[in-house]
Amino acid sequence: MKRLGYLGPPGTFGEEAALLYGPADERVPFLSHTAVIQAVRDGVVDQGIAAIENSLDGAVNETIDILLAADNLSICAEFVLSIDQNLIAAPGTTLEDIDVVISHPSALAQCRGFLESHLPRARLEAALSTARAVEEAVRAPNSAAIGTRRAAEISGGVLLAEAVQDVRQNKTRFVVVSPHDAAPTGDDKTSIAFAVAHDRPGTLIGALKELSDRSINLTHIESRPSREQLGIYVFLIDFDGHRQERAAGEALAAIRAQSNFFRILGSYPRFKEVGS
Amino acid sequence: MKRLGYLGPPGTFGEEAALLYGPADERVPFLSHTAVIQAVRDGVVDQGIAAIENSLDGAVNETIDILLAADNLSICAEFVLSIDQNLIAAPGTTLEDIDVVISHPSALAQCRGFLESHLPRARLEAALSTARAVEEAVRAPNSAAIGTRRAAEISGGVLLAEAVQDVRQNKTRFVVVSPHDAAPTGDDKTSIAFAVAHDRPGTLIGALKELSDRSINLTHIESRPSREQLGIYVFLIDFDGHRQERAAGEALAAIRAQSNFFRILGSYPRFKEVGS
Numbered sequence: 001m002k003r004l005g006y007l008g009p010p011g012t013f014g015e016e017a018a019l020l021y022g023p024a025d026e027r028v029p030f031l032s033h034t035a036v037i038q039a040v041r042d043g044v045v046d047q048g049i050a051a052i053e054n055s056l057d058g059a060v061n062e063t064i065d066i067l068l069a070a071d072n073l074s075i076c077a078e079f080v081l082s083i084d085q086n087l088i089a090a091p092g093t094t095l096e097d098i099d100v101v102i103s104h105p106s107a108l109a110q111c112r113g114f115l116e117s118h119l120p121r122a123r124l125e126a127a128l129s130t131a132r133a134v135e136e137a138v139r140a141p142n143s144a145a146i147g148t149r150r151a152a153e154i155s156g157g158v159l160l161a162e163a164v165q166d167v168r169q170n171k172t173r174f175v176v177v178s179p180h181d182a183a184p185t186g187d188d189k190t191s192i193a194f195a196v197a198h199d200r201p202g203t204l205i206g207a208l209k210e211l212s213d214r215s216i217n218l219t220h221i222e223s224r225p226s227r228e229q230l231g232i233y234v235f236l237i238d239f240d241g242h243r244q245e246r247a248a249g250e251a252l253a254a255i256r257a258q259s260n261f262f263r264i265l266g267s268y269p270r271f272k273e274v275g276s
Numbered sequence: 277m278k279r280l281g282y283l284g285p286p287g288t289f290g291e292e293a294a295l296l297y298g299p300a301d302e303r304v305p306f307l308s309h310t311a312v313i314q315a316v317r318d319g320v321v322d323q324g325i326a327a328i329e330n331s332l333d334g335a336v337n338e339t340i341d342i343l344l345a346a347d348n349l350s351i352c353a354e355f356v357l358s359i360d361q362n363l364i365a366a367p368g369t370t371l372e373d374i375d376v377v378i379s380h381p382s383a384l385a386q387c388r389g390f391l392e393s394h395l396p397r398a399r400l401e402a403a404l405s406t407a408r409a410v411e412e413a414v415r416a417p418n419s420a421a422i423g424t425r426r427a428a429e430i431s432g433g434v435l436l437a438e439a440v441q442d443v444r445q446n447k448t449r450f451v452v453v454s455p456h457d458a459a460p461t462g463d464d465k466t467s468i469a470f471a472v473a474h475d476r477p478g479t480l481i482g483a484l485k486e487l488s489d490r491s492i493n494l495t496h497i498e499s500r501p502s503r504e505q506l507g508i509y510v511f512l513i514d515f516d517g518h519r520q521e522r523a524a525g526e527a528l529a530a531i532r533a534q535s536n537f538f539r540i541l542g543s544y545p546r547f548k549e550v551g552s
Contacts, residue, residue, distance in 0.1 A: 032385060105380055105404045109308060126402035128381045202488040204497070205481050212478040221480070221511075223497045235497075 003028055005036040005048035011131030011151030017049050017081050017174045019150070033063045040073055040177050047076070053173035064224070064236065067177070067265055068193055074181035075191055075266030083170040085111050087161040088134050088152045089144040095160060098122055102133040103146035111146050114164040119144075181243075181266035188242035189219060189270045192252065195234045195261035203258070204235060210254040211239055214247040234261065242267040279304055281312040281324035287407030287427030293325050293357050293450045295426070309339045316349055316453050323352070329449035340500070340512065343453070343541055344469055350457035351467055351542030359446040361387050363437040364410050364428045365420040371436060374398055378409040379422035387422050390440040395420075449547075457519075457542035464518040465495060465546045468528065471510045471537035479534070480511060486530040487515055490523040510537065518543040 004021065007014035008029020018027045028045050030036045036048040050063040067073070085107055089098065101108070101115060102125045108115070115122065122144075127133035130147035131154075137145035138157040145157070152159055182188070196203040204223075211218060220238040241248035243264055256262040280297065283290035284305020294303045304321050306312045312324040326339040343349070361383055365374065377384070377391060378401045384391070391398065398420075403409035406423035407430075413421035414433040421433070428435055458464070472479040480499075487494060496514040517524035519540055532538040 031388065105402070106382065108404070112307065124404060126381070126404045128384070128400060128402045204494065205484050205488055208481050208484070212481055218480065218499075221497060221499045223494075 002026075002047065003045040005030055005039045005045035007031075007033055007036060007050070009129055009131045011134060011148060011154045012129055013051075013081065013083055013148060013172065014049065015131075016148055016150050017051075017079070017172075020079065020081060021049060021077070021174075021176060034066050037063070037066045037070060037073065037177050040179070041070060047176050047178045049174050049176055051172050052078075052175045063175070067175075068234070068263065070177075071263070073177050073179060074264075075175045075268050076178040076180065076182045077176035077268050077271075078173060078189065079176075079271045080171050080173050083165070083172050084149070084163040085130075085146050085165040085170075086149060086152065086159045087111075087114075087144050087164050088137060088147050088155075088157040089160055090138045090141070091156070091158050093142075093144065093158070093160065095119065097142050098144045100125055100137075100140070100143040101146065102127050102137050102143060104128070104130050104133065107133075107146045110165045110167070110170070113166040114161070118161070176268075181264075182268045184242040184244050184267070185269045187270050187272075188240075188245075188267050189238055190241055190243050190248055190252075190267040191236070191238045191265035192255070193234055193236050193261070193263045193265060194255055194259040196259060206258050207235070207237075207255045210251040211237075214251050216241055216247060216251055240270070278302075278323065279321040281306055281315045281321035283307075283309055283312060283326070285405055285407045287410060287424060287430045288405055289327075289357065289359055289424060289448065290325065291407075292424055292426050293327075293355070293448075296355065296357060297325060297353070297450075297452060310342050313339070313342045313346060313349065313453050316455070317346055323452050323454045325450050325452055327448050328354075328451045339451070343451075344510070344539065346453075347539070349453050349455060350540075351451045351544055352454040352456065352458045353452035353544050353547075354449060354465070355452075355547045356447050356449050359441070359448050360425070360439040361406075361422050361441040361446075362425060362428065362435045363387075363390075363420050363440050364413060364423050364431075364433040365436055366414045366417070367432070367434050369418075369420065369434070369436065371395065373418050374420045374436075376401055376413075376416070376419040377422065378403050378413050378419060380404070380406050380409065383409075383422045386441045386443070386446070389442040390437070394437070452544075457540075458544045460518040460520050460543070461545045463546050463548075464516075464521075464543050465514055466517055466519050466524055466528075466543040467512070467514045467541035468531070469510055469512050469537070469539045469541060470531055470535040472535060482534050483511070483513075483531045486527040487513075490527050492517055492523060492527060516546070 003026045004024040006018040033050040040048040133145035134147040134151035137143045138155040217240040222236045279302045280300040282294040309326040316324040409421035410423040410427035413419045414431040493516040498512045
C-alpha cells in the first residue's frame, strides 16, 4: 500500500521516525533529505519523512529549501520525536571494559558531558553514522557506540546507559511530505512561505494582522534571506487551522494578495505529544 | 592584548572565522560553542566567536540557548564566512591516486555530488573533525580529505579541488561574544530576545509596530519555544540601529514594557560583505 522514504541508514533517527509514523509496506532509506523529497516527487516512494527543526545533522535548512522549491509537494503530517542517544555495546560488556567509543562526531559532541564523567579514558572514534557505529561496536571487543535504541535492536547490542545526551530534552520535529496535504480534522496546522519586497516590519505586520484579525494563533515564525534575490526575505509561518476552513482561507487569500511570492506548504493534523 | 576563543581544533571553520575577525594575541580552541561562551563569562578569554546561523554542526540552537542564558555577555560584532570545502591531499597526489576520502560525516554529506561524479569508487571514512581528516589524509598514501584551506596550510597538504560542496553559496553567520557590546558607528544592528505570554500574532504585532512606527528595518525574526515554560514563545529579532540611538532606544523600551522576558543581546556594527 505505502512506500515511505526516510534519511537512512536503518538504525538512525530517520528510521525511528519512519517506524513512529505508522504502518508502511516498505520503508526506503535515502542518503539525504533532498534525496527523500526528490523520491516523493519522482513517485519512487509515496511519502517521505524529513527533519525540519532541531535535528542532529542540521537538516532544517536543507529540508526547508527543497520544500520551498517543490511546488507540487505538500506537508501532510508532522510529529515530534525525542532524540535520545544511548551507550550501546555487545552483550556482557560493562563500562569498565570500554576503551573506545564510536559514533557520528555530532552524536559524540552531544554526549560530551556523559563521556567525560563516565568514560574519561576512552578514545573517541568517528563513524559515518550512528547506525554504522553501533554495528562496529557490537562486533569489536572493548568498544561501545553512541546510537539509537533501534540500532541496538538491529545489531543485537545492549544499552549500557540510556539518554546519555547532555541536553535531556532533545526533540526533533519531522514533517511527512506527499503529493497532497491532509483533509481537515478540526485540529490542524497550516504552514506557508511568502516573500515581500522589503524587510520592513510594516510589511510583515500586514500579513500577521490578517491572522490576528481572525483570532488565528501563530505557532512559528522565521525569516530567511532568499538565495536567489538579494534583499528579498522569505517568511515561514505556521498557524492553527486548515486552509479549507473559512477564517484560515480568507487570511491566506489576503496574505497572498500582499506577497511577491506565496506558497502554502500544507495543512495537516496538529501533532499531540503523549503526556502533554 | 586580546585572547579570542573559537570552536576548534585549529584548521576548522572556527579557526578560519577567528583569523578573519582580526588581530589577537592568542586564539584559543574549545570543544564546543558552549565552552567558548563559558570561557568568555569566566574571563579565560576576552572574546569568543560562535556560529549562529547555518553552520556545519547545527550550532545555531546551542549558541542561541547559551546566549539567552548568559545575562552578562553581549554580541559585539557579527560577520559572515563563506564555508568552502576543498579536496586536500599530500603534494604530488592526483585524483586518480585516491582510494579513500576522509572527513567529518557532515562535510562528506555536503560534498556528495562532487564525490559521486569525480571519485565514484573511493571509500568514505569518518573523522572527528575536518581538521583531523586533513592531517590523516596528508600522511596516508592514496587518500584525500574534505576540509578547509587553513587545514591544508597547517598540514602541508595541497588543494586538489576547491569549493567542492554541492551548494555553492554556503555561508555561516558568526557572532563575537564579549562582556560588552560595541559603541555606535552609524551603521549598526541590534539583536534582542523577548517572550510574550501567548503565541497570538497580536502580541508579536505590538512589538513589531514599535519598530515600524519608527521606520526601523527588521533584518531577522525567529520564534522558538522556550525550554523552561511550556506555551511561552521566545522571539529573536535583529533590526537596523544601535540601542543608544534615540529611535531604537524608544522602541526597545516600548517592547520591554510589553514583554514577560526581555533581553538586549547587543548592538554591533553591521557586517558588510566584500563585493556586495
